Amino acid sequence: GEDVEQSLFLSVREGDSSVINCTYTDSSSTYLYWYKQEPGAGLQLLTYIFSNMDMKQDQRLTVLLNKKDKHLSLRIADTQTGDSAIYFCAESPPNDYKLSFGAGTTVTVRA
Amino acid sequence: GAGVSQSPSNKVTEKGKDVELRCDPISGHTALYWYRQSLGQGLEFLIYFQGNSAPDKSGLPSDRFSAERTGGSVSTLTIQRTQQEDSAVYLCASSFVTDTQYFGPGTRLTVL
Numbered sequence: 001g002e003d004v005e006q007s008l009f010l011s012v013r014e015g016d017s018s019v020i021n022c023t024y025t026d027s028s029s030t031y032l033y034w035y036k037q038e039p040g041a042g043l044q045l046l047t048y049i050f051s052n053m054d055m056k057q058d059q060r061l062t063v064l065l066n067k068k069d070k071h072l073s074l075r076i077a078d079t080q081t082g083d084s085a086i087y088f089c090a091e092s093p094p095n096d097y098k099l100s101f102g103a104g105t106t107v108t109v110r111a
Numbered sequence: 112g113a114g115v116s117q118s119p120s121n122k123v124t125e126k127g128k129d130v131e132l133r134c135d136p137i138s139g140h141t142a143l144y145w146y147r148q149s150l151g152q153g154l155e156f157l158i159y160f161q162g163n164s165a166p167d168k169s170g171l172p173s174d175r176f177s178a179e180r181t182g183g184s185v186s187t188l189t190i191q192r193t194q195q196e197d198s199a200v201y202l203c204a205s206s207f208v209t210d211t212q213y214f215g216p217g218t219r220l221t222v223l
Contacts, residue, residue: 035214042115042202043214088154097142097161097209098170101154 006089006102012109018076020105022089027070029091033099034063034074037086046074046087076107084109113137115215117203123221124193132188132218136205143186144212145178149199157201160186161208193222 003025012018024032030051035043049056049063049072056063062075076083086104093100116135124130136143145157156170160180171177175193180186190197200219204212 031211033211040219042117042216043204045211045213048211092209097144097159097167097206098156099146099154099212103153 003100004089004091004102006087006105008103008105010105010107012079012107014079014081014109014111016079018074018079018083018107018109020074020076020087020089020107022072022074022102024070024072024089024091024100026091026093026100027067028094030094031092032063032065032072033088033090033092034061035088035090035101037088037104039085043088079107079109081109081111083107115203115205115213117201117215117218119218120216121219121221123223125223126195127192129189129191130193130220132190132201132220134186134188134203134205134215136184136186136203137213140205140207140213141183142206142209142212143180144204144206145186145188146202146204147172147199148202148217152199154202157188190220193220195222198222 005023033048034046036046060077064073088104089102090099118133141162143160148154158178159167175191178188200217202217204214206212
């Protein structure tokens with residue numbers, strides 16, 4: 001099974017906030033990432049957070065990290081149709097270069 | 112600057128044929144990774160190159176898969192005697208040392 005878990009689907013109305021959740025297993029992971037994949041495209045790095053941070057904000061994106069619960073979330077404010085994509089959570093354990101990905105959350109933005 | 116590029120973007124082949132997929136990493140990046148994205152399997156690590164060190168091939172699914180990286184830059188992933196279960200999107204990423212990985216657009220492989 002997946003080491004990193006995400007819900008598979010999220011539907012959100014245009015203009016609302018989207019919240020994508022992720023749980024990971026390796027509490028010693030140093031970095032946690034969010035990637036975005038649009039149809040037919042590769043993975044685009046959206047943002048990342050270092051494990052000693054609780055929150056990171058970047059324009060419409062807010063990442064929250066709860067290390068105790070090993071829970072990571074990505075909030076997209078004022079969701080737009082261009083935000084429709086698959087969002088992958090990934091963890092980077094220390095001394096390991098391999099990223100472990102979740103299965104991806106498909107976000108659909110409806111008018 | 113230029114990102115990671117991959118070619119071809121799409122490849123359709125017949126079962127049993129060999130295919131080569133190419134990756135051009137970001138200039139100056141020392142590390143190069145191959146991942147595979149299959150329906151129902153998510154993203155799985157295949158192989159990792161770092162500088163002149165021996166590659167980590169632990170993710171390659173069978174001995175039909177091989178990869179090389181020439182001159183510490185361009186990489187080629189070769190799949191011999193392709194099978195239908197090899198159909199997937201093959202993604203390449205590069206990073207400076209083990210810093211953040213940046214991905215290419217991928218090669219969609221379809222084995223008929």
